[in-house]
Amino acid sequence: MNEDIKVYWRPGCSSCVKVKEFLTKLGVEFESVNVSARPEAMEELRALGVRTVPVVSRGREFVFAQELADVSAFVGRAVTFQRLSPEALMRKWRTVLSAAQRHAMQIPPERLTEQATAGRDRSIRDLAYHVHQVPDSFLQAVEDGVRDLTSVYNRPPPAHVTSVAHIRDYGISVLERLDRWWERDGKSNAATAKLETYYGDQPLHHVMERCTWHSAQHARQIIAVLERFGIRADGPLTREDYAGLPMPEALWE
Numbered sequence: 001m002n003e004d005i006k007v008y009w010r011p012g013c014s015s016c017v018k019v020k021e022f023l024t025k026l027g028v029e030f031e032s033v034n035v036s037a038r039p040e041a042m043e044e045l046r047a048l049g050v051r052t053v054p055v056v057s058r059g060r061e062f063v064f065a066q067e068l069a070d071v072s073a074f075v076g077r078a079v080t081f082q083r084l085s086p087e088a089l090m091r092k093w094r095t096v097l098s099a100a101q102r103h104a105m106q107i108p109p110e111r112l113t114e115q116a117t118a119g120r121d122r123s124i125r126d127l128a129y130h131v132h133q134v135p136d137s138f139l140q141a142v143e144d145g146v147r148d149l150t151s152v153y154n155r156p157p158p159a160h161v162t163s164v165a166h167i168r169d170y171g172i173s174v175l176e177r178l179d180r181w182w183e184r185d186g187k188s189n190a191a192t193a194k195l196e197t198y199y200g201d202q203p204l205h206h207v208m209e210r211c212t213w214h215s216a217q218h219a220r221q222i223i224a225v226l227e228r229f230g231i232r233a234d235g236p237l238t239r240e241d242y243a244g245l246p247m248p249e250a251l252w253e
Contacts, residue, residue, distance in 0.1 A: 086190035
């Protein structure tokens, strides 16, 4: 193993799953560092000035793994990425978020506080809410100039969010805002605009793609939670809904 390359990750993190699969398929060997199992590893990251995962590092050099094009450049592998158009992404994002609203209402209320997956301190309530925090963070970035998307989508839900209806209503409000942004600005500039983020200046199209599949991966996890409870999702997302999105193959890690 090339121990110079490390991937810092945590269970249930969509981008963490994706970057590990990405490097494995490229044949790049790396040391896998689960920061949930090894809390001291976060100190290693803080020494680099990093507060979030996933991160790919080599000694004192590192790259945030939110944009796989940056990762491929960091490890010296040329990769051609095929991306859906902004219009196609918007259609899929709407489908994913609408499904997540339906599926939130199917979660047994008494189970909201249960852990969503082993190895990570994230409740089912937090996971269902997080699906909609992703587009919320995107909107705050494009409309308000918030660079650190994680400061929005990793924030705990407000204390008043205690029911599945609260989660659904938040999702409805975010989707309505997303629709307004698309009609006002997105249609005309999503393919060409740039967006300043904590992991560098990125094409808006790329950030939109990442946020779409990020939402989709967590919506997929909610479907898995329902199935674990013996509940069939109302109008489950399908392969066609996911088609073209660069989602991980694995569900949790």
